Amino acid sequence: MSTAHNAFPSQSATGAERGALRGALRGARAYWEMQKRCAIIAGSVNVLMLVVFHIAGLDALALFSVGSIAAYALAWLCLQRRHNRLAIGLMCAETVTHAGFGFLLAGPESGSHYYLLLFFPALFLGSSPRRAMLPAAAVLAAYVALDAWVYAFGPMALISPFDQALMRHFNSAIIIGMLSYLAIYYRKRVVSSERQLRAWAGSDPLTGLANRRHMDATIRALDADRRGGELAVLMADIDHFKSINDRFGHEGGDMVLRRVAEVIQGCVRDTDHVARWGGEEFLIILSATPLHQAAETAERIRRAVERIAFDELSCEGAPLRVTLTLGVAERAGQEALQATIRKADEYLYAGKHGGRNRVCRHADDPGRRALRQG
Known part of the structure; x- marks a missing residue:
């Protein structure tokens, strides 16, 4: 998103x-x-x-x-x-x-x-x-x-x-x-x-993470080699990011993006893949990870981002706090990884409609129902 x-x-x-x-x-x-x-x-x-x-x-x-x-x-x-x-x-x-x-x-x-x-x-x-x-x-x-x-x-x-x-x-x-x-x-x-x-x-100049071009190549390589076992995808998006840009300017938005990227990178393993997918959105591919473990990793990331205090960006005398919404999906069988990414993106939207600052991993999530009703 x-x-x-x-x-x-x-x-x-x-x-x-x-x-x-x-x-x-x-x-x-x-x-x-x-x-x-x-x-x-x-x-x-x-x-x-x-x-x-x-x-x-x-x-x-x-x-x-x-x-x-x-x-x-x-x-x-x-x-x-x-x-x-x-x-x-x-x-x-x-x-x-x-x-x-x-x-x-x-x-x-x-x-x-x-x-x-x-x-x-x-x-x-x-x-x-x-x-x-x-x-x-x-x-x-x-x-x-x-x-x-x-x-x-x-x-x-x-x-x-x-x-x-x-x-x-x-x-x-x-x-x-x-x-x-x-x-x-x-x-x-x-x-x-x-x-x-x-x-x-192959890297994003702002955050130092892999960029979309590099991640596309990684996705093709993972699709070609199915020996890696279970794969899970996390799609993460910073909540209300436009308002951060509007209030603190793009320099403030850049600071938020860099800090969030550092936290995400610190919450995953060296064998996982993290990219700035676009704007304030991040894509994380977890290797050899079943769905329940991927959801635990997503929750760990969400809590870590929630704890960040941006002292340089004061909001009514208090440090700015940001939250993250994540969608989690597991690759099913021989499914193309892009299809798994689309599912994770759908769950991310469901989490957004369900109130933000949450991890969404099921199609029957309350946020998913709210999205359908909307």
């Missing part, structure tokens, strides 16, 4: 906007968290480079690695303090300078230029394609310029083929490892975001 839907469509629109905002914030946090991890990994890699370059006799590059370690440590500290632009600038400058210096010193056979490849996923993951195109072109131009210089003048240092092969394989392994890490990290974030979006799509 839904006489006032309490701005239900606008609530859905607001929830979608909030979901989009939360998604954007999660994406931004994921990106900067990735940058922190990249700073830690890159600093650790430079420790290994220090050892490899020393073994290869490239003391200039080994010394350069010491400066790189300091640069990544400073970048991580900047990210911790949210000086993000400074941190990204440090990391970009270090990568370009280190890769360029290694390329000029040891030549293309060393694989030092591979590190420039890391710019491309970072640039296109962190900004729009249009904004990433210019820095990506700059990185490509830097590589072409380095290659032209080495082609014209040769590498600055004479390195044995063995040492060149050692550096090339080491750099290749590092690049493959870092690109794989980026792919794995973002895949996890995408999977997590998809789960969160599905949760948002």
